[in-house]
Amino acid sequence: MDRATDRPRAPRAHHHREERRAWPFRPAVALLLVLVPALLAGCSALAPPAAPAPGQSTEAVRPEMAPEPTDTRFHLTLLHFNDIYEITPLQGGRVGGPARVATLRERLLAENPNTLTLLGGDLLSPSAMGTAKVDGERLAGRQMVAVLNALGLDVTTFGNHELDLSKDELVQRLGEAEFDWVCGNITWADGSALPNVAPYEILTLDDLEKAHAGEGGSLRLGILGAVLPNGAPDYVAIADPVATLATQAVALRDQVDVLVALTHLALEDDARLAATVPEIDLILGGHEHENWQIWRGNDATPIFKGDANVKTVYVLDLYFDRESKTIDVEPELVWITDQIPDQPETAAVAARWAQAAFDGFRQDGFEPEQTVAVTTVELDGREASVRNRSTALTDLVAQAMVTAGSADSVDAAVYNSGSIRIDDVLAPGPVTQYDVIRILPFGGDVVTVEIEGGLLGKVLDQGVANRGTGGFLQYAGIERSEDGTWMVAGSPLSSSATYRVSLSDFLLTGRETGLDYLTEENAGVRVLAERGDIRKAVIAELQTRFPAP
Ligand SMILES: [Zn+2]
Numbered sequence: 001m002d003r004a005t006d007r008p009r010a011p012r013a014h015h016h017r018e019e020r021r022a023w024p025f026r027p028a029v030a031l032l033l034v035l036v037p038a039l040l041a042g043c044s045a046l047a048p049p050a051a052p053a054p055g056q057s058t059e060a061v062r063p064e065m066a067p068e069p070t071d072t073r074f075h076l077t078l079l080h081f082n083d084i085y086e087i088t089p090l091q092g093g094r095v096g097g098p099a100r101v102a103t104l105r106e107r108l109l110a111e112n113p114n115t116l117t118l119l120g121g122d123l124l125s126p127s128a129m130g131t132a133k134v135d136g137e138r139l140a141g142r143q144m145v146a147v148l149n150a151l152g153l154d155v156t157t158f159g160n161h162e163l164d165l166s167k168d169e170l171v172q173r174l175g176e177a178e179f180d181w182v183c184g185n186i187t188w189a190d191g192s193a194l195p196n197v198a199p200y201e202i203l204t205l206d207d208l209e210k211a212h213a214g215e216g217g218s219l220r221l222g223i224l225g226a227v228l229p230n231g232a233p234d235y236v237a238i239a240d241p242v243a244t245l246a247t248q249a250v251a252l253r254d255q256v257d258v259l260v261a262l263t264h265l266a267l268e269d270d271a272r273l274a275a276t277v278p279e280i281d282l283i284l285g286g287h288e289h290e291n292w293q294i295w296r297g298n299d300a301t302p303i304f305k306g307d308a309n310v311k312t313v314y315v316l317d318l319y320f321d322r323e324s325k326t327i328d329v330e331p332e333l334v335w336i337t338d339q340i341p342d343q344p345e346t347a348a349v350a351a352r353w354a355q356a357a358f359d360g361f362r363q364d365g366f367e368p369e370q371t372v373a374v375t376t377v378e379l380d381g382r383e384a385s386v387r388n389r390s391t392a393l394t395d396l397v398a399q400a401m402v403t404a405g406s407a408d409s410v411d412a413a414v415y416n417s418g419s420i421r422i423d424d425v426l427a428p429g430p431v432t433q434y435d436v437i438r439i440l441p442f443g444g445d446v447v448t449v450e451i452e453g454g455l456l457g458k459v460l461d462q463g464v465a466n467r468g469t470g471g472f473l474q475y476a477g478i479e480r481s482e483d484g485t486w487m488v489a490g491s492p493l494s495s496s497a498t499y500r501v502s503l504s505d506f507l508l509t510g511r512e513t514g515l516d517y518l519t520e521e522n523a524g525v526r527v528l529a530e531r532g533d534i535r536k537a538v539i540a541e542l543q544t545r546f547p548a549p
Contacts, residue, residue, distance in 0.1 A: 073319040073328075074207055074219040076258065077112045079105055080316065082120030082286025083159065083308040085127040085423075086438075087147045087350040092371070092430035093338060096309045099350055100336045102151040102343030108315065114205045114219070117152060120286030120305065121159025121227060121264030124173055126421045128438040132357035140169040143353035145176045150349040153179040155201070157225030158186055159264040159286060160232070167235045171195060182225035182262060185244040187237050194236075200224045200248055202256055219320055222256035224248050224280070227264045228287065241265055242273050249279035257320055258327060260284060267292060267303070274301035281327055284314070289382065289424070291333055302329055308424060310336045361437060366535070368434035373542035374549060375431055381422035381439055387472045393439065394420065397534070398476030400541035401446050404531040405502035408448040411489040412477030414459065415504035416512050418470020419444070419534070431542055436535050445505040446531040453488075454495035455524035459507075460486050462514040471513035504534060 081101065089097030108115045124130070124141030132139050141162075148156075156179055162170065174181060174196045184199040200223060207217030226241035245261055252259060259279060263270055264286045274283055274296035282302055285292070289308035296303065304314045317330040358368045379393035380386070386394050394417065401413035422439045437443075451459075460480070463473025479487040486493040506512065508527070510519040520527055531537070 071319070072210065073321045074205075074210070074217060074257075075112055075114060076205060076219060076221065076318040076320065077108050077115040078260070078284070078316040078318065079108055079115060079117045079313060080120065080284045080304060081118075081306045081310050081313040082264070082284075083122040083289050083306075084119070084144065084148075084310055085122070085125075086309050087129065087143050088354050089338070090309055090311075091427055092432075094429075095311050095335075095337055097336060097342065097350075098147050098151050098310060099342035099344075099347035100338075100340040101310050101313055102346035103340050104313065104315070104334065104336070105152055106343060112317075114207060116154045116203070116205075116221075118223075118260075118262055118284055119148070119153055119156035119179075120262060120284055121157045122161045122286055122308075123148065123156065123159065124170070125161045125164035126423065126441070128421075128434065128441040129354065129357040131437075131441045132360035134356045134360060138169075139353070139357060140165050141173050142176065143350075143357065145173050146353055147346060147350050149176075149178040150346040151343070155180045155182055155223055155225075155262065157181070157262040157264055157286075158183040158197070158227040160228055160230060162227075163232050163236060167233075182223050183227055184224055184248050185226045185229075185239040185241050189235055189237050191237065200252060202252070219258065220256045222252045222259040224252070224259070224261045225263065226261070228266060228269070242269055242276070245273055245280070246277045249277050253279040257322075257325075258282070258318065267294075267305070270303045271296045274303055282316070282318070282329065284316075293331060293333070302331065304331060306333070312336065358434070361434070364443075365533075366433050366437065368432065368437065370433050371430045371548050372433055372436070372539050373431045373546035375426065375428050375542070375546045377428060379426040379431075379439075381420050381424055381426065383423050386417045386420045386474070387468055387470060390474060393426070394474040395476065396541060396545070397440070397538055398474050400537040401502035401504070401534065402476050403541055403544075404446040404534075404537040405448045405500070405529075407531075408500055408529055410448055410477075410500045410502045412475060412499065413446075413502035414463075414473055414475045414478070414507065415534075416470055416507055417472045417474050418512075419504055419506060430548070431546070433535075433539060436538050436542070440535050440538065442506075443533050443535050446534050446537055447503050447505050447508060448528040448531060449501055449503055449508070450498050450526040450528055451501055452495070452524035453493050453497040453499060455518075455522070456488070456499055456501065457486055457493050457495060459515060459518055460493075466513050469513060471515070500528070502531070505530075 087098060089095060105117050123144050129143055130139045130141055181197040182201055183197055187193060203221045205219045210217030224245055226245050229238040232238050249259060259281050261280045261283045263283060267288055270283050270285045278299050280301060285303055285305045288305055291307045291312050292305040294303050306312045306314050313334050313336060315332045315334050319328040361368045377392050380391040381393045385391050398413045402410055419440055419442060421441050466472045477489055481487060488499055508519060510516045
């Protein structure tokens with residue numbers, strides 16, 4: 001029988017909250033006077049272990065890692081993940097799944113009661129499930145907060161995607177969370193604190209066994225948090241993350257034994273933080289969607305990030321030596337797969353929310369759980385890819401639109417890359433209708449238009465100008481030659497000719513960047529037909545191109 005199923009649920013990590021400062025954060029001036037000894041005392045010697053070879057998988061069940069009996073170092077285990085958008089496993093159920101992470105957490109807690117579960121931000125959005133309406137309201141991350149509550153998450157920081165929500169939705173989610181939010185560089189626009197968000201926290205963990213042996217087992221753990229400032233809405237103010245963390249790290253250093261920065265920053269900013277703020281012992285990050293382990297700075301501060309959607313998580317065993325003030329970190333990248341059983345309560349919560357969301361999708365005519373295709377190529381839907389170039393996925397969507405408009409004999413199809421929201425790579429394998437909803441959560445109709453060549457050229461040029469944003473245009477049946485000439489159906493675009501093109505209906509609203517003139521009112525455009533939801537078109541295209549065996 002499996003360890004996870006024959007034992008009652010492990011209790012939460014044995015720690016109590018020592019301090020949770022209210023905003024604004026004001027470092028005590030007196031701290032500066034003791035800064036130099038504090039720095040000396042707090043400097044951590046971190047020994048980088050050999051990094052695992054790229055792609056090397058690790059065992060789902062960890063080997064026993066208990067220190068030798070004579071080891072009086074404090075043993076802290078950190079379970080870290082980041083950028084989680086899905087509450088159920090991906091790729092036909094083979095990878096990811098927070099309920100499996102919950103099982104891993106229970107196993108870690110059984111090995112070491114001083115285990116904390118941390119999240120590097122990006123949990124509330126974007127997700128297809130978040131767009132489903134339940135009880136008349138968009139879920140907007142409600143499903144994820146419920147699952148992470150069940151999982152037993154201890155602390156998260158903010159990701160930039162938390163700010164996709166409206167202010168009201170965000171306040172609701174912050175209120176529902178049973179875990180702590182730590183972020184030192186975010187406030188409401190007027191400078192006031194977000195509810196239930198602390199700039200930092202200090203946890204005191206008690207190793208009772210060692211305390212009883214007269215070895216003074218407690219450890220004070222400082223956790224800082226920060227989010228990247230790009231693209232934030234007007235309702236918040238975000239200060240420079242590295243500068244903020246530097247100030248707070250100096251102020252906290254002598255109050256704690258171990259100082260962790262839980263960040264949602266670009267890797268280069270994490271590296272800069274590691275190199276320039278020696279007070280920080282360890283950086284647990286997010287945002288890249290790919291696992292990273294790098295060590296930077298004179299004291300070799302390690303930075304760890306997992307893959308998005310808990311395809312991988314990091315398990316870090318920290319050993320703090322009170323005598324020498326040194327910390328040893330033993331990192332392990334753990335792949336979350338179907339080799340790890342679900343933790344039943346977390347799985348039940350996830351299943352309940354998934355069914356509620358799927359019922360909403362069924363009302364829109366989808367069968368979310370149906371496998372529509374088994375692909376043989378990677379479908380890249382990452383924002384960094386689709387907003388800058390075409391991929392097999394963007395071509396598939398464009399071709400689906402051409403097929404949808406075939407009754408109108410369309411020459412080409414054009415859509416905005418911002419309609420692709422999955423921000424993930426679909427590996428070759430089974431694709432469900434829900435995966436298609438994940439790719440295009442906003443849906444919308446494929447519309448056949450007759451458009452004047454001059455206007456079409458202007459639209460396509462704007463698409464090039466929009467590179468790097470959601471207004472970058474994707475197309476099929478159209479090519480751009482070296483000298484910038486547009487080719488439609490193999491011939492140079494003629495400004496006096498008229499073309500039949502499939503457009504996404506959003507493009508005809510005039511709301512795309514630089515395309516406010518592209519509406520049904522424009523004399524150069526004539527709408528001929530509506531050819532149904534773009535997601536239905538993509539499902540049909542997948543079925544034709546990659547039929548399930
Ligand atoms: Zn992010």
